Amino acid sequence: MLKSISCGALRKENLDREVTLAGWVHRRRDHGGLIFIDLRDSEGVVQVVFNPEVSPQAHSIAQSLRAEWVLRIRGKVGERPSGTVNTNIPTGEVEVMALDLEVLNPSKTPPFSVEEEAAEADELLRLKYRYIDLRRAKLRNNLVFRHKVVKFIRDFLSRREFIEVETPILTKSTPEGARDYLVPSRVYPGHFYALPQSPQQMKQLLVIGGVERYFQIARCFRDEDLRADRQPEFTQLDLEMAFVEEEDILALMEELFTDLIENIVPHKKLMKPFPRLSYGDVMARFGTDKPDLRFGMKLSDLSDIAAESGFQVLSKTIDSGGVVKGLVASGCANYTRRQLDELTSFAQERGASGLITVALDGEPSNSLDDLRQEDIRSAVARHLSLEEVRKMAVRLGAKRGDLLLVVAGTTRVADLVLSQLRHEMGRRLELADPDLLAFGFVLNFPLLDWKPEENRWDSPHNPFSSPKDEHIGLMNTDPGSALAKQYDLICNGMEIAGGSIRNHRRDVQEKIFGLLGHSKEAMQSQFGQLLDALEYGAPPHGGFASGIDRVVMLVTDEENIREVIAFPKTQSAADPLFGAPSTVDDAQLKDLHLRLRSE
Numbered sequence: 001m002l003k004s005i006s007c008g009a010l011r012k013e014n015l016d017r018e019v020t021l022a023g024w025v026h027r028r029r030d031h032g033g034l035i036f037i038d039l040r041d042s043e044g045v046v047q048v049v050f051n052p053e054v055s056p057q058a059h060s061i062a063q064s065l066r067a068e069w070v071l072r073i074r075g076k077v078g079e080r081p082s083g084t085v086n087t088n089i090p091t092g093e094v095e096v097m098a099l100d101l102e103v104l105n106p107s108k109t110p111p112f113s114v115e116e117e118a119a120e121a122d123e124l125l126r127l128k129y130r131y132i133d134l135r136r137a138k139l140r141n142n143l144v145f146r147h148k149v150v151k152f153i154r155d156f157l158s159r160r161e162f163i164e165v166e167t168p169i170l171t172k173s174t175p176e177g178a179r180d181y182l183v184p185s186r187v188y189p190g191h192f193y194a195l196p197q198s199p200q201q202m203k204q205l206l207v208i209g210g211v212e213r214y215f216q217i218a219r220c221f222r223d224e225d226l227r228a229d230r231q232p233e234f235t236q237l238d239l240e241m242a243f244v245e246e247e248d249i250l251a252l253m254e255e256l257f258t259d260l261i262e263n264i265v266p267h268k269k270l271m272k273p274f275p276r277l278s279y280g281d282v283m284a285r286f287g288t289d290k291p292d293l294r295f296g297m298k299l300s301d302l303s304d305i306a307a308e309s310g311f312q313v314l315s316k317t318i319d320s321g322g323v324v325k326g327l328v329a330s331g332c333a334n335y336t337r338r339q340l341d342e343l344t345s346f347a348q349e350r351g352a353s354g355l356i357t358v359a360l361d362g363e364p365s366n367s368l369d370d371l372r373q374e375d376i377r378s379a380v381a382r383h384l385s386l387e388e389v390r391k392m393a394v395r396l397g398a399k400r401g402d403l404l405l406v407v408a409g410t411t412r413v414a415d416l417v418l419s420q421l422r423h424e425m426g427r428r429l430e431l432a433d434p435d436l437l438a439f440g441f442v443l444n445f446p447l448l449d450w451k452p453e454e455n456r457w458d459s460p461h462n463p464f465s466s467p468k469d470e471h472i473g474l475m476n477t478d479p480g481s482a483l484a485k486q487y488d489l490i491c492n493g494m495e496i497a498g499g500s501i502r503n504h505r506r507d508v509q510e511k512i513f514g515l516l517g518h519s520k521e522a523m524q525s526q527f528g529q530l531l532d533a534l535e536y537g538a539p540p541h542g543g544f545a546s547g548i549d550r551v552v553m554l555v556t557d558e559e560n561i562r563e564v565i566a567f568p569k570t571q572s573a574a575d576p577l578f579g580a581p582s583t584v585d586d587a588q589l590k591d592l593h594l595r596l597r598s599e
């Protein structure tokens, strides 16, 4: 190699040794006589000194060095003079006195600084010059963590007799609720492959094929509108097992994620065992099926109190089939008019017609029994009776000094708005312990969701999930109340994994497709391969998938998914480095039997 040791590896043990280093100029300081550079490689930086009395040749070249030039340096490791030790870096006790310097490649002035302390550059610029961005310690660290996570998973599952099997990228539509990415076929005019939204059907076919323990670090593709934690292509740990029940998969997931966190980020805290929550309870208490469990601030239903209210906004909502729900922002009774207006806009931007805020003045130790009309501060105070406010406060578990936040609307809107208000207030009040990873299982999902616009049932997760055994009959009588053998793993407000026990009997699977509105012909053309396979000795089976990008976000405390992916796409699904997507030439289109429509 061009180097004998890594820059970042040098320590006092290496004193007086002659070493050859190779790396990038991180920083350069010219102190008249002496020139100092920080030389960086993938393991870290070390200070190199050029002294004209030691090596006039090296010193003279060093005068022209600039950031990001690539160098090879032969030098001697010395102790830094006392008072110049840098305790912030692991190599801070030593420096290398340069004897020889070779410039392996100069660099243009980079579009942004690689130094971590420098202000973060514009993200588009960072993505366009990703190869420079990746030199930054933070991104490099994230990639290392990603590698460790994936390696840990592979080792963990290999020890448990799972085998990793690759499934095709060019395949047929595998619906997981998103739009497909399509690839036109050259050989079959007018025909298309679809990129897999997940290897769901493939993994079921593998298990039917006798692979009793399958996993894959699988790339999945979904053409959806992007959000902060989504990418058009992303990586899942995909897993499936034969001869299992829900409990077996839950135990495996709990062990995998516990071991992973304890090994990779041992300073993080876990709640053990992972709490198990029912979908119905979670929705009622948090308004979302992926709540951040690190803090309380639960939602309460105030509909019965609202129904009796003289305030028509409340009573009319209940009369028209809606709900009134609320939560308590502890200690926020002193919020200013401006802060309250901000919360109201926050609620309105998310679909609420308004936000009712009620501040309860007084000391937390004052009893609610002594609450007087003048202790209630609210824009709608004159519409609310003292007794009614007291009842709401008791229901919500509020104290004097707290602020009640109440939303009236449809269940969907009230839950959405309050769950996001809860998240926002949790953030403002710093209620979540940043070192806690609060995993939890959500169980007992409904098998089906009614879609009034389309007058049909939909499957909230995927259509392959099995109903609970005792609910198979309900599919004929009351499909909406059938529960599925479906489970999600959530952590700190994110869905980390999801899976189910699948239908291994054709009649049950067909029944579900029927409820989803598929004709027999449509079922056969879209899912024939799976349906047919179910008739050739399909064992009971189930599994899960987990988003690797999100797991890496958890262990690196990143809030932006693009920080844990080497070459991510932008929020608008573009790749600024390669310039993808791009137009192609006519010959390519012709080969694919495609002609573009003019808009």
Ligand code: ASP
Binding pocket: 176, 197, 198, 199, 200, 239, 462, 498, 499, 500, 543, 544, 545
């Ligand atoms: N295929 C599902 C998904 O991608 C996960 C599973 O049920 O295994 O979300």
